[in-house]
Amino acid sequence: MERTQYFLDQKKMPTHWYNILPDLPEPLPPVLHPGTGKPVTPDDLTPIFPMALIQQEFSPERYIEIPEEVQSIYRTWRPTVLHRAYRLEKDLDTPAKIFFKYEGTSQAGSHKPNTALAQCYYNKMEGTKRIVTETGAGQWGSALSMAGAMFGVEIKVYMVRISYDQKPYRRILMETWGATCVPSPSKNTKAGRRVLAEDPDCPGSLGLAISEAVEEAASQEETKYSLGSVLNHVMLHQTIIGEETRMQMEMADAYPDIIVGNVGGGSNFAGQFLPWIRDKISGKKPDLRIICVEPEACPSLTKGPYTYDFGDEAGLTPLLKMYTLGHKFIPPPVHAGGLRYHGMSPIICHLYNMGLVEAKAVAQLPTFEAGIKFARTEGIISAPEPCHNLKVAIDEALHCKETGEAKTILIAHSGHGHFDLTSYEAYLQGRLKNYAYPEEEVKKSLASLPKVPQT
Amino acid sequence: MERTQYFLDQKKMPTHWYNILPDLPEPLPPVLHPGTGKPVTPDDLTPIFPMALIQQEFSPERYIEIPEEVQSIYRTWRPTVLHRAYRLEKDLDTPAKIFFKYEGTSQAGSHKPNTALAQCYYNKMEGTKRIVTETGAGQWGSALSMAGAMFGVEIKVYMVRISYDQKPYRRILMETWGATCVPSPSKNTKAGRRVLAEDPDCPGSLGLAISEAVEEAASQEETKYSLGSVLNHVMLHQTIIGEETRMQMEMADAYPDIIVGNVGGGSNFAGQFLPWIRDKISGKKPDLRIICVEPEACPSLTKGPYTYDFGDEAGLTPLLKMYTLGHKFIPPPVHAGGLRYHGMSPIICHLYNMGLVEAKAVAQLPTFEAGIKFARTEGIISAPEPCHNLKVAIDEALHCKETGEAKTILIAHSGHGHFDLTSYEAYLQGRLKNYAYPEEEVKKSLASLPKVPQT
Numbered sequence: 021m022e023r024t025q026y027f028l029d030q031k032k033m034p035t036h037w038y039n040i041l042p043d044l045p046e047p048l049p050p051v052l053h054p055g056t057g058k059p060v061t062p063d064d065l066t067p068i069f070p071m072a073l074i075q076q077e078f079s080p081e082r083y084i085e086i087p088e089e090v091q092s093i094y095r096t097w098r099p100t101v102l103h104r105a106y107r108l109e110k111d112l113d114t115p116a117k118i119f120f121k122y123e124g125t126s127q128a129g130s131h132k133p134n135t136a137l138a139q140c141y142y143n144k145m146e147g148t149k150r151i152v153t154e155t156g157a158g159q160w161g162s163a164l165s166m167a168g169a170m171f172g173v174e175i176k177v178y179m180v181r182i183s184y185d186q187k188p189y190r191r192i193l194m195e196t197w198g199a200t201c202v203p204s205p206s207k208n209t210k211a212g213r214r215v216l217a218e219d220p221d222c223p224g225s226l227g228l229a230i231s232e233a234v235e236e237a238a239s240q241e242e243t244k245y246s247l248g249s250v251l252n253h254v255m256l257h258q259t260i261i262g263e264e265t266r267m268q269m270e271m272a273d274a275y276p277d278i279i280v281g282n283v284g285g286g287s288n289f290a291g292q293f294l295p296w297i298r299d300k301i302s303g304k305k306p307d308l309r310i311i312c313v314e315p316e317a318c319p320s321l322t323k324g325p326y327t328y329d330f331g332d333e334a335g336l337t338p339l340l341k342m343y344t345l346g347h348k349f350i351p352p353p354v355h356a357g358g359l360r361y362h363g364m365s366p367i368i369c370h371l372y373n374m375g376l377v378e379a380k381a382v383a384q385l386p387t388f389e390a391g392i393k394f395a396r397t398e399g400i401i402s403a404p405e406p407c408h409n410l411k412v413a414i415d416e417a418l419h420c421k422e423t424g425e426a427k428t429i430l431i432a433h434s435g436h437g438h439f440d441l442t443s444y445e446a447y448l449q450g451r452l453k454n455y456a457y458p459e460e461e462v463k464k465s466l467a468s469l470p471k472v473p474q475t
Numbered sequence: 476m477e478r479t480q481y482f483l484d485q486k487k488m489p490t491h492w493y494n495i496l497p498d499l500p501e502p503l504p505p506v507l508h509p510g511t512g513k514p515v516t517p518d519d520l521t522p523i524f525p526m527a528l529i530q531q532e533f534s535p536e537r538y539i540e541i542p543e544e545v546q547s548i549y550r551t552w553r554p555t556v557l558h559r560a561y562r563l564e565k566d567l568d569t570p571a572k573i574f575f576k577y578e579g580t581s582q583a584g585s586h587k588p589n590t591a592l593a594q595c596y597y598n599k600m601e602g603t604k605r606i607v608t609e610t611g612a613g614q615w616g617s618a619l620s621m622a623g624a625m626f627g628v629e630i631k632v633y634m635v636r637i638s639y640d641q642k643p644y645r646r647i648l649m650e651t652w653g654a655t656c657v658p659s660p661s662k663n664t665k666a667g668r669r670v671l672a673e674d675p676d677c678p679g680s681l682g683l684a685i686s687e688a689v690e691e692a693a694s695q696e697e698t699k700y701s702l703g704s705v706l707n708h709v710m711l712h713q714t715i716i717g718e719e720t721r722m723q724m725e726m727a728d729a730y731p732d733i734i735v736g737n738v739g740g741g742s743n744f745a746g747q748f749l750p751w752i753r754d755k756i757s758g759k760k761p762d763l764r765i766i767c768v769e770p771e772a773c774p775s776l777t778k779g780p781y782t783y784d785f786g787d788e789a790g791l792t793p794l795l796k797m798y799t800l801g802h803k804f805i806p807p808p809v810h811a812g813g814l815r816y817h818g819m820s821p822i823i824c825h826l827y828n829m830g831l832v833e834a835k836a837v838a839q840l841p842t843f844e845a846g847i848k849f850a851r852t853e854g855i856i857s858a859p860e861p862c863h864n865l866k867v868a869i870d871e872a873l874h875c876k877e878t879g880e881a882k883t884i885l886i887a888h889s890g891h892g893h894f895d896l897t898s899y900e901a902y903l904q905g906r907l908k909n910y911a912y913p914e915e916e917v918k919k920s921l922a923s924l925p926k927v928p929q930t
Contacts, residue, residue: 025485196856197851399621
């Protein structure tokens with residue numbers, strides 16, 4: 021009997037997150053204060069984050085214990101399953117062994133609750149009553165709403181207006197979990213009012229929604245802000261994925277030659293590969309390939325310069341050293357909304373700069389083609405983001421067919437596409453198109469990079 | 476550490492379905508031919524079903540082996556997890572222990588693939604190239620579409636027009652898996668053309684969609700029909716749920732005092748409780764309570780007579796002895812579309828008639844109230860159908876709080892509500908209402924029961 025699922029007993033669920041910072045061959049470039057150009061201090065961040073998360077952002081500890089309160093809610097759906105994709109292998113007629121770690125069984129349908137719960141918990145411990153955040157298509161907003169329900173923290177989500185109007189399902193999810201979801205731009209904030217005065221019909225943008233959320237969080241008592249990707253502490257919380265996978269691959273008596281994941285802000289893929297890259301850094305598995313996949317329409321790693329930039333469009337955040345397309349860049353409307361981000365997790369950028377991970381940009385149509393193949397072999401309807409991994413994983417598996425190598429490919433699968441079905445419909449009806457790399461727009465956007473000392 | 480999930484290793488996954496027929500204290504009343512009033516023979520059914528399924532429909536074997544080809548696809552998501560609902564228990568402050576077996580992690584989001592795969596397999600083995608079926612809101616149609624993709628059987632689904640127009644997501648699911656989905660009434664069949672001639676804007680009904688599917692299947696070569704509930708062989712295929720649960724409850728060192736499930740055609744709940752009711756029949760657990768939950772708007776068990784009736788509105792099927800509201804009954808538009816069926820699985824009806832299971836009808840609003848509580852404690856957004864169980868399970872748990880009894884309650888949870896979020900929105904916005912038992916409509920419908928010898 022071939023075994024297609026590797027469960028991990030809850031008694032063996034990892035009790036610690038893995039922090040890559042102390043294991044980096046060179047230290048991470050510092051986060052800079054946009055006013056002074058000096059490294060930010062923890063105090064600079066206290067208006068919007070609780071101290072426990074600020075400490076994790078800079079922590080030198082290799083392992084950080086997952087609070088029992090967080091573990092106990094992780095256990096409502098974790099450990100997630102590691103799958104062996106036998107049916108896909110057979111369809112491709114490849115000697116490669118394909119595994120995927122699937123985060124789509126969380127109640128919110130993705131990996132996002134791993135950090136949403138941790139962030140809610142630490143906020144709760146430090147007396148936060150309300151957390152304000154932003155969301156694009158709603159993946160992060162819904163995960164934080166679920167976490168808020170679990171810990172009794174009030175959640176308010178600024179959702180980009182065009183998604184708020186066009187994609188009601190994730191808004192309803194948030195409301196079902198008890199959160200408040202308002203379209204951005206709104207009249208609640210200065211930033212929103214200013215934009216609405218100029219254009220009452222403004223469809224909104226993620227950058228603006230961040231501005232509204234940060235402004236509200238900074239100006240209200242017992243209220244904090246929360247971010248669903250990019251920052252070090254978010255990557256940290258996601259390492260539960262890779263820590264579980266390591267044990268499950270051992271159960272499968274396998275070790276990956278290639279790990280493939282999509283990157284927007286980078287949290288799902290970092291959560292999977294950081295626990296493995298140790299072996300590459302330490303020389304235990306020097307030939308391990310780690311492939312970050314991004315859309316051709318928004319190719320920060322493969323096309324952007326490595327420089328300091330704001331994390332948000334409005335320029336309210338500290339400066340992060342990233343491969344960036346410029347914080348003013350508005351990516352083309354690819355359906356993988358989670359990959360439409362101008363920058364990238366500084367940790368991933370640093371590893372990419374050191375040559376420890378690879379990057380690859382793919383066009384939209386082949387990702388859906390891969391998604392359809394996966395749906396018709398493994399059954400799972402993937403979100404448009406992990407369809408990017410599937411495309412590259414299938415290419416690698418077909419390459420193995422040519423060379424006859426039985427490589428082991430591990431896919432970081434972030435979740436299902438139950439709320440993205442209209443994109444599949446558009447693909448099946450031939451209405452979907454590729455978006456070329458928008459070179460001119462990126463040039464324009466890069467012209468307004470902040471002027472700061474470049475390290 | 477409290478344990479909230481009971482995995483079952485794939486090596487221990489049941490290899491046989493459990494057939495209740497030989498263990499019934501009294502034999503099941505026969506299925507009758509509507510023309511002759513005599514019991515149907517296997518030959519009567521060969522135009523629409525493959526022989527293997529017909530044999531299972533009447534099989535005297537207690538255990539029927541699950542073909543390895545079916546097991547191997549079951550293993551892409553099975554065994555499903557048994558959860559302990561600690562957070563709900565705590566919220567209710569009840570001494571009761573609440574478990575739920577969750578079928579929502581299947582690729583189609585419900586228990587339906589358990590039988591869809593089996594039906595596709597046996598059809599494939601007997602040379603069927605195409606299977607035609609009907610679907611209301613799309614739960615069954617999408618599961619069969621996924622199964623068709625897995626076995627390379629072409630699937631055509633007649634979807635009730637009003638759902639086809641209003642609920643595009645499940646249609647897109649079907650198409651993503653490669654199936655063809657057409658709105659019913661259609662011009663493809665005599666039945667459809669007749670209705671369209673009278674009313675070109677007819678919104679359709681499940682009964683009419685069945686007529687179209689059966690007509691097409693019976694008239695085409697290498698084409699069969701498939702039904703997603705009610706029949707004995709469908710109940711049989713679903714017993715994998717209860718067989719797994721028995722082992723998982725043993726892992727939890729627990730045995731249910733009360734098993735709660737919703738019933739439409741009855742397949743999910745029968746799949747859970749049939750493997751347990753053996754212990755009640757044999758005297759090993761005589762006080763086991765099994766509660767079938769149905770909507771007040773469509774209360775076949777609690778209000779209908781136990782008599783012979785057609786399975787479909789158009790009167791094309793053999794006659795089944797059921798608690799029925801009459802095959803002409805069109806239930807009020809409760810959101811639990813899977814429970815809007817005039818009849819009930821003959822096996823469940825027979826057990827209910829013998830007093831071995833209980834039944835309870837609940838109103839719509841309290842089921843959503845229960846669903847919201849479950850979402851905010853356990854995180855899972857349940858389909859409207861299992862919200863019915865949650866309501867009754869919560870009532871039983873609160874009763875335990877009054878009496879101080881630490882009863883063990885097992886919930887048969889059929890799946891998630893990702894495609895039913897508009898019903899949650901309507902509830903949260905106060906737009907949802909209860910539907911009283913439509914006594915007059917049922918009276919009218921019962922007046923056109925078929926005239927056959929009543930046993």
